[in-house]
Amino acid sequence: MARYDPKLVEPRWRAAWAEASVDRADPASHAPKYYALEMFPYPSGKLHVGHARNYAMGDVNARFRRARGFNVLHPMGWDAFGLPAENAAAERGVDPAEWTAGNIAAMRDELKRLGLAIDWSREFATCDAEYYGRQQALFLKLWARGLAYRKEGVVNWDPVDMTVLANEQVIDGRGWRSDAPVERKKLTQWFLRITDYADELLDGLAALDRWPDKVKLMQENWIGRSRGLELSFTFAGPAPTGFAGGVKVYTTRPDTLYGASFVAIAPDHPLAEQLAAGDAAAAAFIARCRTGGTSEAAIESAEKLGHDTGLRVVHPFDSKWQLPVWISNFVLMDYGTGAIFGCPAHDQRDLEFARRYGLPVKEVVLPPGEDAASFHVKLEAWTGPGRIFNSGFLDGLDIEAAKAAAIARAEADGRGQGTAVYRLRDWGVSRQRGWGCPIPAIHCQACGVVPVPEADLPVRLPSGLDFSKPGNPLARDLSWKQVPCPRCGAPAERETDTFDTFVDSAWYFARFPDAHAEAPIGPAAGEWLPVDQYIGGIEHAVLHLLYARFMTRALRDEGLMAVDEPFAGLFTQGMVTHETYRRQSGEWIEPAAVRIATEGATRRAYEIAGGQPLVIGEPEKMSKSKRNVVAPADIADTYGIDATRLFVLSDSPPERDVQWTTAGVEGAWRLVNRIWAEFDSQPPAADASGAQDPAAVALRRTTHRTIKAVTEALETFRFNSAVARIHELVGQLRAAPAAGAGPALITARAETLAALARLVAPFSPHLAEECWARLGGEGLVAAAPWPDYDRALAEDDEKILPVQIDGKRRGEVRAPTGASEERVREIVLADPDIARRLEGVTVRKLIVVKDRIVNLVTG
RNA sequence: GGGGACGUGGCGGAACCGGUAGACGCAGCGGACUUAAAAUCCGCUUUCCGAACAGGAAGUGUGGGUUCGACCCCCACCGUCCCCACCA
Numbered sequence A: 001m002a003r004y005d006p007k008l009v010e011p012r013w014r015a016a017w018a019e020a021s022v023d024r025a026d027p028a029s030h031a032p033k034y035y036a037l038e039m040f041p042y043p044s045g046k047l048h049v050g051h052a053r054n055y056a057m058g059d060v061n062a063r064f065r066r067a068r069g070f071n072v073l074h075p076m077g078w079d080a081f082g083l084p085a086e087n088a089a090a091e092r093g094v095d096p097a098e099w100t101a102g103n104i105a106a107m108r109d110e111l112k113r114l115g116l117a118i119d120w121s122r123e124f125a126t127c128d129a130e131y132y133g134r135q136q137a138l139f140l141k142l143w144a145r146g147l148a149y150r151k152e153g154v155v156n157w158d159p160v161d162m163t164v165l166a167n168e169q170v171i172d173g174r175g176w177r178s179d180a181p182v183e184r185k186k187l188t189q190w191f192l193r194i195t196d197y198a199d200e201l202l203d204g205l206a207a208l209d210r211w212p213d214k215v216k217l218m219q220e221n222w223i224g225r226s227r228g229l230e231l232s233f234t235f236a237g238p239a240p241t242g243f244a245g246g247v248k249v250y251t252t253r254p255d256t257l258y259g260a261s262f263v264a265i266a267p268d269h270p271l272a273e274q275l276a277a278g279d280a281a282a283a284a285f286i287a288r289c290r291t292g293g294t295s296e297a298a299i300e301s302a303e304k305l306g307h308d309t310g311l312r313v314v315h316p317f318d319s320k321w322q323l324p325v326w327i328s329n330f331v332l333m334d335y336g337t338g339a340i341f342g343c344p345a346h347d348q349r350d351l352e353f354a355r356r357y358g359l360p361v362k363e364v365v366l367p368p369g370e371d372a373a374s375f376h377v378k379l380e381a382w383t384g385p386g387r388i389f390n391s392g393f394l395d396g397l398d399i400e401a402a403k404a405a406a407i408a409r410a411e412a413d414g415r416g417q418g419t420a421v422y423r424l425r426d427w428g429v430s431r432q433r434g435w436g437c438p439i440p441a442i443h444c445q446a447c448g449v450v451p452v453p454e455a456d457l458p459v460r461l462p463s464g465l466d467f468s469k470p471g472n473p474l475a476r477d478l479s480w481k482q483v484p485c486p487r488c489g490a491p492a493e494r495e496t497d498t499f500d501t502f503v504d505s506a507w508y509f510a511r512f513p514d515a516h517a518e519a520p521i522g523p524a525a526g527e528w529l530p531v532d533q534y535i536g537g538i539e540h541a542v543l544h545l546l547y548a549r550f551m552t553r554a555l556r557d558e559g560l561m562a563v564d565e566p567f568a569g570l571f572t573q574g575m576v577t578h579e580t581y582r583r584q585s586g587e588w589i590e591p592a593a594v595r596i597a598t599e600g601a602t603r604r605a606y607e608i609a610g611g612q613p614l615v616i617g618e619p620e621k622m623s624k625s626k627r628n629v630v631a632p633a634d635i636a637d638t639y640g641i642d643a644t645r646l647f648v649l650s651d652s653p654p655e656r657d658v659q660w661t662t663a664g665v666e667g668a669w670r671l672v673n674r675i676w677a678e679f680d681s682q683p684p685a686a687d688a689s690g691a692q693d694p695a696a697v698a699l700r701r702t703t704h705r706t707i708k709a710v711t712e713a714l715e716t717f718r719f720n721s722a723v724a725r726i727h728e729l730v731g732q733l734r735a736a737p738a739a740g741a742g743p744a745l746i747t748a749r750a751e752t753l754a755a756l757a758r759l760v761a762p763f764s765p766h767l768a769e770e771c772w773a774r775l776g777g778e779g780l781v782a783a784a785p786w787p788d789y790d791r792a793l794a795e796d797d798e799k800i801l802p803v804q805i806d807g808k809r810r811g812e813v814r815a816p817t818g819a820s821e822e823r824v825r826e827i828v829l830a831d832p833d834i835a836r837r838l839e840g841v842t843v844r845k846l847i848v849v850k851d852r853i854v855n856l857v858t859g
Numbered sequence B: 001g002g003g004g005a006c007g008u009g010g011c012g013g014a015a016c017c018g019g020u021a022g023a024c025g026c027a028g029c030g031g032a033c034u035u036a037a038a039a040u041c042c043g044c045u046u047u048c049c050g051a052a053c054a055g056g057a058a059g060u061g062u063g064g065g066u067u068c069g070a071c072c073c074c075c076a077c078c079g080u081c082c083c084c085a086c087c088a
Helices: A006-020 A049-067 A083-092 A096-113 A129-144 A194-207 A213-223 A254-259 A270-278 A280-291 A296-301 A348-357 A399-412 A524-528 A544-557 A632-650 A662-680 A694-715 A719-735 A743-760 A765-774 A821-830 A832-837
Strands: A033-038 A071-073 A148-158 A163-165 A183-192 A225-233 A247-251 A262-265 A306-315 A318-328 A339-342 A416-422 A441-444 A448-451 A482-484 A491-494 A533-537 A570-573 A576-582 A594-599 A602-607 A613-621 A798-805 A808-816 A843-849 A853-858
Touching: A006 A096, A006 A632, A006 A765, A033 A049, A033 A524, A049 A071, A049 A533, A049 A570, A049 A576, A049 A632, A049 A694, A083 A096, A096 A632, A129 A148, A129 A448, A129 A544, A194 A213, A194 A225, A194 A416, A194 A544, A213 A544, A213 A570, A225 A254, A225 A306, A225 A399, A247 A262, A247 A339, A254 A399, A262 A348, A270 A280, A280 A306, A280 A318, A306 A348, A318 A348, A339 A348, A399 A416, A632 A662, A632 A719, A632 A765, A662 A719, A662 A743, A662 A765, A694 A719, A694 A743, A719 A743, A743 A765, A798 A821, A798 A832, A808 A821, A808 A832, A821 A832, A821 A843, A821 A853
Parallel strands: A033 A071, A033 A533, A262 A318, A533 A570, A798 A853
Antiparallel strands: A148 A163, A148 A183, A225 A247, A225 A416, A262 A339, A306 A318, A441 A448, A441 A491, A482 A491, A576 A613, A594 A602, A602 A613, A798 A808, A843 A853
């Protein structure tokens, strides 16, 4: 018996797949299409077990669908722009393009070694000019449609790296890379008008029935549509220049308007800036607001500060009532109108502000059970339900009715309008980076911002950029930057900002169907999109996944895509974690340097070198800092790829985290060897004529039941359950060994093995090929159809029914599958054991659940 | 502060639609093989009472409820994790 040797077996079958081009999507096929895609990786240069799990899931799905008769498109690419390449360039003086290309080559090899059924003929990287040039072309179209624009906005500015940072790159108020306190800076930036699609992006979520609810909910909250009233407060005295119409505020609580005690505007509000020009105190206050940190902790502890402008506005429902106008740090310029009215009794922030500055607190919502004369808000605002009082024409209404009435009155008076406001902001896509897709625009003194003519695309990144100094090297490369204006020919300058890399990933899935097409999105995209199953991490729930949904719609409106939604099905997989080990002194020790000893049920860790005891920590996300990273390549050297793939899919449900353990992979490795042993010991199929062997019948039943169960588990992404069923089937095979078996059993075993090879193929494709070949199977198992099951065999012909008396299990009876209630009743009452227990009691009720259970209720 | 998810043996987890709780794996224990160890193979393994592979009791975070029957549905509470957050 030959021991299974993955080092010999695995490369051989990968070569065979490549030779036969089994992984290519067939453009001429008439089979139904299936587009399987996993989020493409950033080419860091090293494959992580987390990658291995992600791509193994996608691969199981792709191979399964192919076996079920679909024409599968399963491509791979590289999300290749980004900061790590610039860091490498800055630290080691390497060319980011070369560095990235080297990483891609290394990772491609590692991915290929995983035995993924990927159509490599469609591979591309976002840093290829062939890709990003076409992205520039798409951008020009969006620009022409008015979906791209430039706007001065307040951004997170890293003063050390001299670049804008995305919100997610700001950690506790500091730049994630420089650790410098982030500044709020006004800068003119490119934006994409994602808010034009806010309603559609929100309402479209309902149709995504194969997306996790969690992701849909996160997007819903992120878009954050709220309905309310935009309302103008006119000035009591002469209005400041440009504010003849008053100050426009936004509120979701127009029902509390009679509880108003002030109007507050953001420090960045145009009115505040105008006042600052003539009021030193106001200017100082605004400057102070801008220095405040943006971190969670800073905001949490930040006091509500204000500056009374001295201006007074008139209450919209009572012309004799005047309210002060404050500038306040807790009002945000980029939500709503940048101005609010304060109702301290019914808003906690307004209450804190009012208490600090001695502003009135007037209750207008009476909570149930409270008395109008005695109800007073003290330290906590009342935001719950109630009846409106102290509020003129709104008195006596409930909150919802009062909101409607207040909006109707404001609209009738021409002072306001019921409206929806979104939390979603337009997408700022400018980055002051040198390793990104250049934004195809030229700045001309005379003509303004001019698009690069399409014929001049791609705007290529220059080679030899200097990354050794902070800031954007493109801005320093004058020979690249200085160009004639395409409109008037005068000397002009290129836009030196590059796109946020999320732009690169917002449309890449539409490129794969025609990866080499002249047009950015070729005609085959119409056939393949949407992606049938997309797989990736939950961390992209509101970033990448929202941007891709927006881009798909924007390009649809441009006539370039035929679908509304890019991803019909989405699966978000969990991470791979690992225990952590550290010395008493605190240093983290990598798993490879640790020896685990079990003493009874307790586990202890020792450092291999020196033998000193270590502290075992909870499983955590693998990270360099905690040194708990495991490289797939090292594991594959010992146990082979198939065992590695099997393990990361078998130990936990796929959406949950899985803890990497050596014992776990060893378990998978055992299964690989057990499977192989069954094939290796199987004699050629015998002639089974005659002989009804009960062992053969039992094995066949298990086989067909397993095919059914594995098929259903793979349909619903329950990989762990599928592997458990395979374990069971292998256990049955071992219980009915070929040695000494009669012809009927040998034949049954042959049927089982033929099914097993195909059931295992999505998980452990190399092993499956080896088994298939050993069995004399036709062609490659990678191209073989999925096994069918016999319904009759998958069902037992007899069921064991537990018998409960008053809900407690007291015995069991055997009954034919599908037996009628009367028949089961007879069987139960005829059972001597049951009869004995029923002596002296009356059966009040006998409940039979077909093929499941019997419950006797006594009285 | 707002929103959401999840609590099942020593561990990861399973349980279709409300119908035998603990599949399968890991760890552990016992045995076989071996000079020995590793590997491999066989068996046991929710807890408690019990000599028992007799029988019984308890049991899916806690407390209630609905039901012939609840891990599953409802209410309240406790705990853990995730997302968002001065969003008016």
